Amino acid sequence: MRRTVFPHKLLPWLLLAPQLAITLIFFYWPAAQAFRQSVLREDPFGLNSAFVGLANFRKVLADPAYLNALQVTVIFSILVAFSALAIALFLAVQAEKIIRGKGFYRTLMIWPYAVAPAIAGMLWLFMFNPSFGTLAWPLRQLGISWNPLLDGSDAMTLVVAAATWKQISYNFLFFVAGLQAIPRSLLEAAAIDGASRRHAFWTVVFPLLAPTTFFLLVVNTVYALFDTFGIIHAVTGGGPGRATETLVYKVYNDGFVNLIIGDSAAQSVILMVIVIALTAFQFRFIERRVHYG
Amino acid sequence: MAARGLSRTLAHFWMILGVIIVAFPIYYVFIASTHSVQTILRPPLPLLPGPEAAQNYGDAFSGGIGRIGGVSLWRLLGNTTLIALGIALGKIAISMASAYAIVFFRFPFRMACFWLIFITLMLPVEVRIQPTYKVMVDLGLIDTYAGLILPLIASATATLLFRQFFMTIPDELLEAARVDGAGPWRFFKDILWPLSLTNVAAIFVIQFIYGWTQYLWPLLVTNSNEMNTIVIALKKMISFADADTPWNLVMVTSVLAILPPILVVVLMQRWFVKGLVETEK
Amino acid sequence: MARIELQDVRKSYAGQEVIHGVSIDIANGEFVVIVGPSGCGKSTLLRMVAGLEEITSGTIRIAERVVNDLEPRARNIAMVFQNYALYPHMTVRDNMAYGLKIAGMSRADIDSRVARAAEMLELEPYLDRKPRALSGGQRQRVAMGRALVREPAAFLLDEPLSNLDAKLRVQMRLQIKDLHQRTGQTTLYVTHDQVEAMTLADRLIVMEKGVAQQIATPYEVYTTPANEFVAGFIGSPAMNIFDVHCEGRELTVPGGHRVAVDACPAQGSIRLGLRPEDIETVPAGQDAFPVLLQSVEWLGADAFGYCVIENSDTPLTLRMPGNAPAARGDRLLISISRSQLHFFSNEDGRRLS
Numbered sequence: 001m002r003r004t005v006f007p008h009k010l011l012p013w014l015l016l017a018p019q020l021a022i023t024l025i026f027f028y029w030p031a032a033q034a035f036r037q038s039v040l041r042e043d044p045f046g047l048n049s050a051f052v053g054l055a056n057f058r059k060v061l062a063d064p065a066y067l068n069a070l071q072v073t074v075i076f077s078i079l080v081a082f083s084a085l086a087i088a089l090f091l092a093v094q095a096e097k098i099i100r101g102k103g104f105y106r107t108l109m110i111w112p113y114a115v116a117p118a119i120a121g122m123l124w125l126f127m128f129n130p131s132f133g134t135l136a137w138p139l140r141q142l143g144i145s146w147n148p149l150l151d152g153s154d155a156m157t158l159v160v161a162a163a164t165w166k167q168i169s170y171n172f173l174f175f176v177a178g179l180q181a182i183p184r185s186l187l188e189a190a191a192i193d194g195a196s197r198r199h200a201f202w203t204v205v206f207p208l209l210a211p212t213t214f215f216l217l218v219v220n221t222v223y224a225l226f227d228t229f230g231i232i233h234a235v236t237g238g239g240p241g242r243a244t245e246t247l248v249y250k251v252y253n254d255g256f257v258n259l260i261i262g263d264s265a266a267q268s269v270i271l272m273v274i275v276i277a278l279t280a281f282q283f284r285f286i287e288r289r290v291h292y293g
Numbered sequence: 294m295a296a297r298g299l300s301r302t303l304a305h306f307w308m309i310l311g312v313i314i315v316a317f318p319i320y321y322v323f324i325a326s327t328h329s330v331q332t333i334l335r336p337p338l339p340l341l342p343g344p345e346a347a348q349n350y351g352d353a354f355s356g357g358i359g360r361i362g363g364v365s366l367w368r369l370l371g372n373t374t375l376i377a378l379g380i381a382l383g384k385i386a387i388s389m390a391s392a393y394a395i396v397f398f399r400f401p402f403r404m405a406c407f408w409l410i411f412i413t414l415m416l417p418v419e420v421r422i423q424p425t426y427k428v429m430v431d432l433g434l435i436d437t438y439a440g441l442i443l444p445l446i447a448s449a450t451a452t453l454l455f456r457q458f459f460m461t462i463p464d465e466l467l468e469a470a471r472v473d474g475a476g477p478w479r480f481f482k483d484i485l486w487p488l489s490l491t492n493v494a495a496i497f498v499i500q501f502i503y504g505w506t507q508y509l510w511p512l513l514v515t516n517s518n519e520m521n522t523i524v525i526a527l528k529k530m531i532s533f534a535d536a537d538t539p540w541n542l543v544m545v546t547s548v549l550a551i552l553p554p555i556l557v558v559v560l561m562q563r564w565f566v567k568g569l570v571e572t573e574k
Numbered sequence: 575m576a577r578i579e580l581q582d583v584r585k586s587y588a589g590q591e592v593i594h595g596v597s598i599d600i601a602n603g604e605f606v607v608i609v610g611p612s613g614c615g616k617s618t619l620l621r622m623v624a625g626l627e628e629i630t631s632g633t634i635r636i637a638e639r640v641v642n643d644l645e646p647r648a649r650n651i652a653m654v655f656q657n658y659a660l661y662p663h664m665t666v667r668d669n670m671a672y673g674l675k676i677a678g679m680s681r682a683d684i685d686s687r688v689a690r691a692a693e694m695l696e697l698e699p700y701l702d703r704k705p706r707a708l709s710g711g712q713r714q715r716v717a718m719g720r721a722l723v724r725e726p727a728a729f730l731l732d733e734p735l736s737n738l739d740a741k742l743r744v745q746m747r748l749q750i751k752d753l754h755q756r757t758g759q760t761t762l763y764v765t766h767d768q769v770e771a772m773t774l775a776d777r778l779i780v781m782e783k784g785v786a787q788q789i790a791t792p793y794e795v796y797t798t799p800a801n802e803f804v805a806g807f808i809g810s811p812a813m814n815i816f817d818v819h820c821e822g823r824e825l826t827v828p829g830g831h832r833v834a835v836d837a838c839p840a841q842g843s844i845r846l847g848l849r850p851e852d853i854e855t856v857p858a859g860q861d862a863f864p865v866l867l868q869s870v871e872w873l874g875a876d877a878f879g880y881c882v883i884e885n886s887d888t889p890l891t892l893r894m895p896g897n898a899p900a901a902r903g904d905r906l907l908i909s910i911s912r913s914q915l916h917f918f919s920n921e922d923g924r925r926l927s
Contacts, residue, residue: 033424
């Protein structure tokens, strides 16, 4: 790939310096520290630290609270990812059928992207607050017991709803773009071949959307794992009774609230491995979509 | 492919339903901010704005929030705006510089530097909170704007996007500029920058929202109420067990916490969509 | 305006030499065309003169100054690119003025130069448009205008007409020639199109595989090509070249036919070149050999017959007048007694006569 360049040798380093410096100080150094701390155990006064190999990891993986967090995270991620994807895809397909008003709908659909996850959680809590929530009121009228502050699965439902709500607009945008990229000629050919709209969707459109769908699946999973800290912290604080404590939340809780450094570091490393695996998967699989114009 | 008749009407129906679900929580909070505490506390909330708008907003701005949160609404908005702008502009500046260096120059370890930056995509702040916090303490950056902004401006997404875009600039354009006598700075200023404006706008929108909606990071590195963002302050204001919480003011704060980014997204919608869809490729 | 001198200029990529020792002295005001097939190194050579590629060894002088290590802007050259390379966000006027602005010229001087170039290239109505509002030909003229205003020591053009349609190419060719006559600019021009090369050049550099096969005027290249490659490259349709056997003053052409010639430059197996427009058909004759016509391309004023020499599978192309009645399957008799015969060595293709 022939590329003409400037001949300067020092200038590029100067241009890269800020980003490299910040990356080194705020990424690599702390990440290395996390690895280091994960194999140490510090005494309560922080004066001595002993190398304990994988002991922290074993302790963490054996801890029922950690396994609970793992389970919570898995359930949470699956629910959020699939709900957000399914609803967004459905709406994107409906949007494609419309000629007028597409821009109007799109404008209205993208609001939630601008809302902080924490605030999203708070908004849903306002609406579903057992004592004054406008939407909790009809539930009480119908006799359905609803108390996210006391009941674990109610709390889970609330945070899943809030997290899904926020993610729908992001997915919607991508699905709309993905649908628009499908050549019309393919759909016309399918119509001529006699396929009904529904049939054409599942046999032509959906397979062609696969790269977008896979990509969004990974993004949604990463979102569910990490960006939802705000929702959980703001709405349930991980409770009631750890019912909504995800892995990320536990790292925060153990590391900052309870100050169990080694444990928290080990959990961080485990999370890091999961992210790296997901991102590597995403880039390996999606790589062929990358093209330079 | 557009549908006919019934199918199209149904599509509109679903879209409207979708929009209602998506927009409702925001609408709700806006309505709530225009009613009195008593109205809010007695469900169901009316569907139309109430008479207390001027009262609530006036109260909030003139110290009402200060009473509950310990810091004035102006200060909160100011903090959050500063942080969001700082992150957005800071990121654009250093990412463009890095991408420029990687694409338009040749030097040893060039690709190594790129990978070094690229790998940070895999390390969201949530997986390194403890040690990063320690670095902040060691550098004395707790409770400072620098501490709130700097660690968040180095991620690779913007660099990737700019690199991708720069690579679409035809070689010949650069050659013509060199023949015309332009050095690296002139080429950037006169040619690359004007051509990059759309991408810059797109990144600006996304990073502004990213900065505005930060939660975990400000939570960790600020102790003083004075340095809170409006999002954090909002959380602190909510304690459901407290019967005296002025919910109307809380609603006002909520509206103000979500309004600026929504405005930015809606007004810069075209660039925002383009930036989103192209960043992730 | 200045001289350009290349002395044994070479270029290597990763140990592999791609330009093998090119030398030429271009006089002040001369129009030199580098012509050759794709990949022959002509663009690379031009870019070395421009300063966009590094020179591995050899010397390049522009206006008596060695420019090997100089940046393009320090060499006082201007370049026109194949894809025009216009700055898309600037108007035509600003595109042309950009180089002058960087050089620190006064506003008044810039304006007058731009006005002059715009007048010469008929760009006045477009000065305030952006490139995307222009057609291909107009963009090409803007690219030339941008180079013209610099009033450089040398004008470098890299296949400027390849992206234009055929009719426009002819027009622009004439305009380039006209411009050269008016400005008297020393010009180095790269193309793969031998028609452009022949019509524009004072001298040609015919290149193939990084070697300058021949450096000469169009006339010399046409009448006395230095080797088989040049002979086959210049002229359209290409020269017919085939093996013949020479004994004394008699040639044996493929198919066993004997033809008498004035002289044979060498004995034994050599190669003979004949230009299609240089072959006569005769009704009968002893020094004529037969060919079979396989297809005819009729172009109006001329026709080209694609034949095969009888009793062989050697093809032969010949030009016939447009009103010749020859048709597919006809047997024609070819006489070469009045043709210019080009002889080439069997071993290395170099010219023998």
